[in-house]
Amino acid sequence: MTPDLLLKGGLLLDPETGATRRADVLIRDGRIARIAPDLDAAGVPVYDASGKMLSPGWMDMHVHLREPGFEHKETIETGCRAAAFGGFTAVACMPNTNPPIDTPEVVAFIRERAEATPVDVYPIACVSVGRNGAALTGAVLAGLDALAGAGAVAFSDDGSPVQSSALMRQALEAAARLDRPIINHMEDMTAGPKGHMNEGAVSRRLGIRPVPALSEEMMIARDLLLCELTGGPLHVAHLSTAKGAALVRLAKARGLPVTAEVCTHHVTLTDEAVAASGCDPNTKMHPPLRTAADVAALKEALRDGTLDALCTDHAPHAPEEKAAPFEEAPFGILGLETAWGLTGRELIAPGVLSVAEAVYKLTVAPRRILRLPVPRLAEGEAANLTVFDATTRWTFEERHIRSKSRNTPFVGWEMIGRAWAIYNKGQLVTNEG
Structure with missing residues (x-):
């Protein structure tokens, strides 16, 4: 625990206004006691934030x-x-566990297990009992009222x-009654056989059974119609196609209560990465990597605000599971440790987003979508902050992985921007190595 701390020389960023100011931050008993230049506090540990930025966590x-x-x-x-290595002071976790998060008891278990960590963990509970949403018939709505009462921030059957x-x-x-969003994995499973990578020229060349972009777009269209009918808040998970982004943009223009996220890997890699890697299972994720045109459209949708939040879909798998042949390996890659480095490389450095816009999509937007309070860098507030920069060039190596698993295609990649530390719940975690 580090209940008292003085952060010296950092540039404070307000992601809502884009305003910056250079000041020291004095934390006492886990709360921000003072923000001002040239602070001194005898006996308080000092973190040198010179050359770095501070934002809400x-x-x-x-x-x-x-x-x-x-x-x-x-x-x-x-x-x-x-998450702490990646600069995150909060995460929302999906319900594909065993047992799934479909009872208040499992929600309570997760919240209790996370209490000692420096990261706030918010459970997303199931839409259906047993996370049985993929069934065309027989799926039963979970007890959403009780789950919300236990602390679930949203509902999803995810994969x-x-x-x-x-x-x-x-x-x-x-969802309309509870004011909690429904987060759907946008895939119409009837639109084609269960595939393993994006349908297109690359899948045909490799002879790999495909996942059509149409399956994502059909489900988005259906859910937007239901959103309009019910008025219930809908959140589009890990959007990956140009047409999907266009559908969300149109729905927002019509005033529907819809939000959307995109994963950092979907604005970094295309389906050509599968071929270039020799069908490395670490390039297999769900939804799959799409085309260069899709990536360009997703970046534009981030720029114009169609896509509200950046996320990772951090999906760890044990090494022996990912060591299988491509079509037999599970979907998913790690994302927490590389999210900011990829954001700097693919979005900030090329001018798609400013630093403030990128941080907004990692701080304010996700919490507002989930109806959570947004931390503030202000005197009297609980100290919940991230120390980072957007310019450091560094190589992501296996030693940087803090996850229990190792499934990432980004080992050896040059990243731009580092998350240097987080402070939350009276705890300081530094990532100087």
Whole structure:
């Protein structure tokens, strides 16, 4: 614990206004006691933030912590360790655990397990009992009222997209009443056989069974119609196609209560990475890597505000699981440790987003989507902050991985921008190595 701390010489960033000011931050008993230039506090540990920026703590609203049930892949402790390295003081975890997050007891378990970590963990509970949304018939709505009461911030069946339109309508009606978003994995499973990479020239060349972009776009279109009918808040998870972004843009223009996120890997890699890597399973994710045209459209959708939040879909798998042939390996890659370096490389350095805009999509936007309070760098507030820069060039190496798993295609990549430290819940975590 580091209840008292003096951060010296940092540039404070307000992501809502873009305003910056150079000042020291004095923390007492985990709260911001004073913000001013040239502070001194006898006996208080000092963190030298010279040449670095400070912002409200970042949040990743789409991660997989795997606990309970899949602790060989990740635990709440190791996932939070990865989050802290990546600059995140908060994460929202998906319900594909065993048992799934479909009862208040599992929500309570996750919240209790996360109490000692420096990262706030917000459970996303199931839409259906048993996370059975992929079933066209027989899926039953979970007890959303009780789950919300226990602390669930949203509802999703995640990798089991809600196939039944009737069930999704019920979920959105409940979401409107509870003011909690429904987060759907946008894939119409009836649009084609279960595939392993994006449908297109690369999948045909490699002879790999594809996932059509149409399956994502059809589900987005259906859910937007149901959103309009019910008024329930809808959040589009890990959007990956140009047409999907266009659909969300149109829905927002019509005033629908819809928000959307994009993963850092979907604005970095294309389906050509599968071929270039020799079909490395670390390039296999769900939704899959799309085309260069899709990547360009996603960047434009980030720039114009169609895509509200940046996330990672951090999905750890044990090494022996990812060592299988491409079509047999599970979907998913790590994301927490590389999120900011990829954001700097692919979005800030090329001028797609300013530093303030990128930080907004990692701080304010995810919390507002999930109806959570946004931390502020202000005297009297609980200290919840990230120390970072957007210019340091560094090579991501395996030693930087804090996750229990190792499944990432980015080892050896040059990153731009580092998350140097977080402070939250009276704890300082530094990443100087």
